[in-house]
Amino acid sequence: MTSTKTHIFITGATGYIGGTLLKRLLQHENASSFEISTLVRAADKAEKLKALGVQVITGSYSDEDLLEKGAQKADIVFQNVDIGDVGATKVILRGLKKRFNETGRPPVVIHTSGTAAVCDSANGMYESKVVYSDMETDRIQSPDLILPHRLVNAVLLDADKEGYIRSQIIYPSTIWGLATGPLVDAGIQNPHSIQIPPFIRVSIDRGKALKIGEGRNIWPNAHIEDMADLYMLVFNKVLSNPEAPHGRDALYFAAADEHKLIDVYSTIAKSLYELGKVNSPELTQLADDEVIKYYGNPMFVTSVNGGNSRCRADRSFALGWKPTRGTKDMLDSIKPECEVIVSQLQRNLGKPVTARPR
Known part of the structure; x- marks a missing residue:
């Protein structure tokens, strides 16, 4: 310039x-x-x-x-x-x-x-081998x-x-x-992502930990x-x-690392159960009416949250990118974020919960 x-x-x-x-x-x-x-x-x-x-x-x-x-x-x-x-x-x-x-x-x-x-469009039902x-x-x-x-x-x-x-x-x-x-x-x-935190909020709102399909899909x-x-x-x-x-x-x-969605859902379920915000650590699938209520567009579930998105950051690494945190760190971060979100929701009682970006 x-x-x-x-x-x-x-x-x-x-x-x-x-x-x-x-x-x-x-x-x-x-x-x-x-x-x-x-x-x-x-x-x-x-x-x-x-x-x-x-x-x-x-x-x-x-x-x-x-x-x-x-x-x-x-x-x-x-x-x-x-x-x-x-x-x-x-x-x-x-x-x-x-x-x-x-x-x-x-x-x-x-x-x-x-x-x-x-x-x-795996809808959480299978792991893709396509990268x-x-x-x-x-x-x-x-x-x-x-x-x-x-x-x-x-x-x-x-x-x-x-x-x-x-x-x-x-x-x-x-x-x-x-x-x-x-x-x-x-x-x-806004300090929160629009990805994992909505899973937390929706699980709290329904009183049951969610999963999309069987959570077999993979994301970076x-x-x-x-x-x-x-x-x-x-x-x-x-x-x-x-x-x-x-x-x-x-x-x-x-894309620094990758994970199966079932590991995210299970960690959320365990965390919210320990916090007394769901009635069981067991996962339950979203019903069709819940998909509409929380996500609006079913494509959000089938082709984003339920889809496979497997990637290699070859060009990013060639540029010199050196991420230092991976899947284990991500899973370890979930309970602390659950605690923050629980506190926020308690302050905002009466406001509707949605998984869609605001």
Whole structure:
């Protein structure tokens, strides 16, 4: 970047992943050379972010003009909101195309996708032997894959091919662990993942520990801070070298280890039983009406929580990614997170429980 300041626009800055990335940017050794902006709806959080030195655009992600203008001012965009929303991605790209036309330099998009992009529809009933490498672009973008992640990624890759952006697409897996840091302490950032914690909340709400199918399906996992390490490796790469690999040569899985879902369900059941929040450590399958109640869209169950998503992070490791925590650490983290969630639910009695992202 040739300007004095590197202009960074980050979406989802109050969320689990986006807030952790914002924390890392604020702590970055070159933070004094960054001008960071974000779009925030809540006025109280906007004021707290301003106090941390973040420029705030007040509004929601349905305000297309605001989203486009935020992107138009950016050298680098961290996109962390609704990874299946093609429309919002196109709005961001409109702003970035204007940026390119103004400067002649293609801005960078570091996009949060997800390894659900390569999920099957096992519904928890079987273990797949199919494993995807992040070096295999054609397989990752196969038209046979059914979730909207692939469609959003295709739009970004097309824009990269046209030459007006340089895309970096990161695929988080099961990201776990309580987020920590100044944004959590200030009440700005959601500290919980949208993956394992909903299993905990739904089990508490129904008084019975859940399982989806037989829990035989396999997913990869990574701790929230290990995942953030990968994002910062990618960020530092493009910051130091605008000509760094991009597009089809810049797809990265954040997959440190892998687990069977039955081990997650069983650990939750044992933890909640010990805490007196379910009536038995035995697992029970969600009934059809419960799937609708808690998840809304049954595809969330069959093709995400119930699917296999087996990945190798070959490109991420080649970049220098060195995650330090694995499946055992993840399972060990479940009971402490159960305790936190139980306390939260006790403070929020009367509010409906849902497994869908809020």
